[in-house]
Amino acid sequence: MTKWEKCVAFHGHECGGLTIGYKAAIYAEKLLNITFSEDEDVVCISENDACGVDAIQVLLGCSVGKGNLLFHMRGKQAFSFYNRKTGKSVRLVLKEKPEGMSREESFAYYQNTEPKDMFEVKETTIKLPEEAxxxxxxxxxxxxxxxxxxxxxxxxxxxxxxxxxxxxxxxxV
Structure with a gap:
């Protein structure tokens, strides 16, 4: 089973939102030299509670129960990733997609776009939280x-x- 298939199996269906989280996770892996976190070595702070968070859980091992998946609800497709071992971090913010796409076209767009073209890479604005x-x-x-x-x-x-x-x-009152 591929990484994508594992994400779909966990989430329940394919969609653009899942693709966003999938691409964010694989981009964070590359930028921070991280892999699946057995404990709290990798931390994600998501600014939304949408579909993409499921892919981050599957690919990076971030979960609420372990304390390495936190939410800073801002309604943004933005994710801050932290590598506790190296102290490095990155905030990935989804760029605007072309206007006027149908749901199917949007899914295809995200599936076929490289992560570097999908996300702005920024410095994290939230301090790395303490361990659980x-x-x-x-x-x-x-x-x-x-x-x-x-x-x-x-x-x-x-x-x-x-x-x-x-x-x-x-x-x-």
């Missing part, structure tokens, strides 16, 4: 569900999860 932390867990003394320490609040001397915690707000 593992938090202690506490039982919410209201609902009884285990919750990471970073998301626990103390109210009335009790540990309360964010869902059960009532925010103090004196300016209700």
């Amino acid at each position: 932390r593992i938090f202690d867990s506490y039982k919410c003394e209201c609902c009884g569900e285990m919750t990471g320490a970073n998301w626990i609040r103390i109210a009335g001397g009790k540990k309360i999860c964010l869902d059960c915690y009532k925010t103090y707000d004196r300016f209700q």
Whole structure:
């Protein structure tokens, strides 16, 4: 199975969006000398949550669960890639495509365009995030569900999860 076929199998179908992420990932591999990340050596911060993110997960091993796929939601087809081993990084921003293309024409355009012609290569604007932390867990003394320490609040001397915690707000409308 080719890399492209693996991406399609994971995503569920071929589309222009998947192609954008696919081309961004293979371009980042070349620019940063990276491969599939077994741990957190490669980090991607995506500025969207669209189809292309699936290709980045498949090709580069970036995932939310490992903590090396993060989202900085800006609605842009832009991806910042970081190589923790070398300290190098790059931000790839999709260039405008020719106007007036149908969905099928757009897919063909992205499939046949070289990554260097698809993306502007820029410096990253977001600092490399720290590696993922593992938090202690506490039982919410209201609902009884285990919750990471970073998301626990103390109210009335009790540990309360964010869902059960009532925010103090004196300016209700």
